Amino acid sequence: MPITYTSNEQVEVYRFSIPVAIGVPLLALFLQAFVPLRYPRFAVYVDLPLLVTIFFAMARRSPIAGLFTGAIIGLAQDMLGHNPIGIYGIAKTVVGYGASSLGVKLDVENAGARFLVTLGFYLVHSAVYFTVARGMVNSTQGWSWLHGILAGLVNAFIGVFLYFLLDRFKQRT
Amino acid sequence: MESVLGRYRNLIVLVLVLFAQLLGLAVQVKRGNSNEGQDTRLIRIWAVGALSPFERGVVWIQNSSRNVWHNYFYLRGVRAENRQLKEQIEQMRLEQVRLTEDAAQARRLQNLLGFKEQFIAKTVAAQVIGSSGSDLSRIVYIDKGENSGIKRDMAVMTADGIVGKVLLVYPSESQVLLISDQSSGVGAILDKSRLQGVLRGTPNGEVTLERVMSDEQVQPGETVLTSGGDQIFPKGLPIGSVTKVAPGKDLFLNIKIRPAADLSKLEEVLVLVEKQERQAVADVHERVRAADILAQRLPSVPDKPAVDPNAPASTAGSTSATKPASVAGTVNGKPATNTNAAAKPNTGIATQSVAKKIAPAGQQASGTSAVNAAVKPKPMNSSSTQTNSAQVQGGPAIVEEKPAAPSVTPKPQTPAQDNSPQ
Numbered sequence: 001m002p003i004t005y006t007s008n009e010q011v012e013v014y015r016f017s018i019p020v021a022i023g024v025p026l027l028a029l030f031l032q033a034f035v036p037l038r039y040p041r042f043a044v045y046v047d048l049p050l051l052v053t054i055f056f057a058m059a060r061r062s063p064i065a066g067l068f069t070g071a072i073i074g075l076a077q078d079m080l081g082h083n084p085i086g087i088y089g090i091a092k093t094v095v096g097y098g099a100s101s102l103g104v105k106l107d108v109e110n111a112g113a114r115f116l117v118t119l120g121f122y123l124v125h126s127a128v129y130f131t132v133a134r135g136m137v138n139s140t141q142g143w144s145w146l147h148g149i150l151a152g153l154v155n156a157f158i159g160v161f162l163y164f165l166l167d168r169f170k171q172r173t
Numbered sequence: 174m175e176s177v178l179g180r181y182r183n184l185i186v187l188v189l190v191l192f193a194q195l196l197g198l199a200v201q202v203k204r205g206n207s208n209e210g211q212d213t214r215l216i217r218i219w220a221v222g223a224l225s226p227f228e229r230g231v232v233w234i235q236n237s238s239r240n241v242w243h244n245y246f247y248l249r250g251v252r253a254e255n256r257q258l259k260e261q262i263e264q265m266r267l268e269q270v271r272l273t274e275d276a277a278q279a280r281r282l283q284n285l286l287g288f289k290e291q292f293i294a295k296t297v298a299a300q301v302i303g304s305s306g307s308d309l310s311r312i313v314y315i316d317k318g319e320n321s322g323i324k325r326d327m328a329v330m331t332a333d334g335i336v337g338k339v340l341l342v343y344p345s346e347s348q349v350l351l352i353s354d355q356s357s358g359v360g361a362i363l364d365k366s367r368l369q370g371v372l373r374g375t376p377n378g379e380v381t382l383e384r385v386m387s388d389e390q391v392q393p394g395e396t397v398l399t400s401g402g403d404q405i406f407p408k409g410l411p412i413g414s415v416t417k418v419a420p421g422k423d424l425f426l427n428i429k430i431r432p433a434a435d436l437s438k439l440e441e442v443l444v445l446v447e448k449q450e451r452q453a454v455a456d457v458h459e460r461v462r463a464a465d466i467l468a469q470r471l472p473s474v475p476d477k478p479a480v481d482p483n484a485p486a487s488t489a490g491s492t493s494a495t496k497p498a499s500v501a502g503t504v505n506g507k508p509a510t511n512t513n514a515a516a517k518p519n520t521g522i523a524t525q526s527v528a529k530k531i532a533p534a535g536q537q538a539s540g541t542s543a544v545n546a547a548v549k550p551k552p553m554n555s556s557s558t559q560t561n562s563a564q565v566q567g568g569p570a571i572v573e574e575k576p577a578a579p580s581v582t583p584k585p586q587t588p589a590q591d592n593s594p595q
Contacts, residue, residue, distance in 0.1 A: 026223065026224070029224060029306070030224050030227050030228065032306035032307075033224060033228065033303040033304050033305065033306040033314075034227075034228055034231060034302075034303055034304070036304045036306060037301060037303065037304055037313070037438075037439070037440075038438070040437035040438070043304065043305075043306055043307060043308045044308045049306075063183040063186075063187070064182075064183055064186050067183075067186065067187050067190055068190070071190055071194070075194075076220055077306065077307070079216055079217045079219070079220030079221070080220055080221070080224070080303075080305045080306060080307075080310075081305035081306075081307050081309070081310030081312065082305070082310050082312050082340055082341070082348060082350060082354075082356070083309065083310050084198050084201035084202055085197065085198070085201065085216070085217075086194040086195070086197050086198035086201070087198065088307075089194045090191055090194045090195065090198070093187070093190055093191055093194065094187075094191070097183070097187050101183070129309075132198070133309070136195075136198055136199065136202055137198070137202060138202075139309070139355075139376070140355060140376055141309060141355075141376045142376060
């Protein structure tokens with residue numbers, strides 16, 4: 001499971017066509033909203049918008065682009081719920097920034113690295129969400145390590161396959 | 174200075190973006206829940222508007238393909254199911270009569286006490302097209318909005334029980350807060366013990382009944398209904414049943430409820446768009462009895478000319494049994510009277526035989542009870558006479574075609590046997 005350091009010169013920076021950059025997050029949001037109607041557990045264990053955020057942030061390797069990607073996707077996800085807008089936005093902003101910063105320093109092209117990175121960022125995302133929800137919105141949501149790790153593993157597993165699928169849309173700069 | 178900004182540019186942007194979001198969040202929280210979602214209505218409309226066409230499209234494709242499959246290809250067992258459903262309808266009609274009696278009695282009592290009650294006046298059926306996609310926000314989207322007359326805080330339910338209330342209304346969609354969400358609250362009452370409480374959702378999606386004192390006795394399995402105290406759900410709608418009772422904190426019981434409606438697999442829901450509050454009025458309509466309903470479903474007993482009790486026994490006894498023409502006589506417009514049917518057991522048997530012959534398979538099961546009902550004396554009233562005569566006019570052709578039931582054998586009967594009341 002090689003996670004290798006790369007110099008800035010070695011790092012490949014990718015970009016995406018506008019339809020992909022808009023369509024993929026929209027599709028992720030759509031599936032996140034629609035699939036739980038048939039499979040309620042999907043919403044408990046899978047966060048497709050988070051996976052898309054991590055993928056775009058890592059591929060673009062620009063912290064500013066990453067944090068804005070996360071913020072936009074997170075805010076859109078907030079708008080679909082009834083909680084105040086900004087909880088997912090803040091969590092995904094942090095994840096987008098972190099993933100793109102990590103993408104600059106690490107080779108995140110292989111499956112093992114992607115698995116670990118996704119697991120780690122899922123936990124970061126949950127922690128930030130939990131903190132903001134408890135601290136600002138007065139949510140009674142409890143923290144569960146078991147659920148966090150289990151859901152993180154599920155997301156990491158799905159993420160590995162999803163990233164390989166989305167790799168096809170990458171364009172070299 | 175420039176070099177510092179350049180060096181920490183990414184971090185500064187991150188802090189600014191986070192600060193802006195925190196500020197926005199704080200403003201929304203400070204405004205409170207009184208205008209829940211109203212201050213962010215416009216941007217929520219954008220998000221919902223961007224996704225709902227896809228959701229509608231997928232739901233439409235899904236429903237169309239399912240309909241094609243179920244309506245044109247997968248018809249195995251439909252006949253048997255149809256027969257079962259017909260039998261079920263018969264049973265339910267009988268049950269309905271009993272319940273109508275109870276309801277009429279309740280209304281009379283309520284009228285005496287000057288009660289006002291709420292009635293469901295109008296509902297709008299809607300399709301569930303989406304969810305929030307988060308287990309922390311238990312809401313669903315339905316495909317009806319302002320354009321269909323839906324407003325905020327309207328009750329949403331299924332045939333099984335309540336689902337939630339309308340939280341936000343958009344032109345063509347609405348957001349429904351499920352009863353399993355932790356921010357929802359519904360006034361509830363336990364069916365048997367009549368204890369009142371507040372139904373709330375938990376963060377993990379369960380539903381609990383709060384504010385029931387720990388010294389009360391609540392049994393698992395007890396039904397929970399809406400109490401009407403929240404001014405959203407009319408009183409008496411099913412919520413679910415008690416699954417677990419445990420001591421809670423602050424002298425209250427911790428009662429878990431299993432919702433009657435399957436909240437995890439909602440497809441179609443009803444939105445209660447109009448409620449009527451009126452004083453209960455005692456039902457002035459004439460009572461309809463189970464026997465009347467069954468009498469409508471079966472051909473009536475042939476009308477019989479009046480029998481002279483002083484006439485010789487052989488003549489009187491053979492009147493109904495030996496003359497199929499009397500059946501035809503009924504057909505020819507004479508109003509059927511229930512006294513004949515009620516008074517003559519042999520005639521009742523004949524009716525049963527004929528009924529078994531002519532009734533569809535689904536109705537045969539009720540043949541015996543129909544006869545039981547028919548032989549039971551009942552008061553005569555104009556409405557039942559009219560109904561029966563109408564039925565006779567509608568269905569006698571079948572009777573004419575099969576006039577002689579095997580059980581009706583022409584044998585002499587004594588007038589005493591014929592006229593003995595049952």
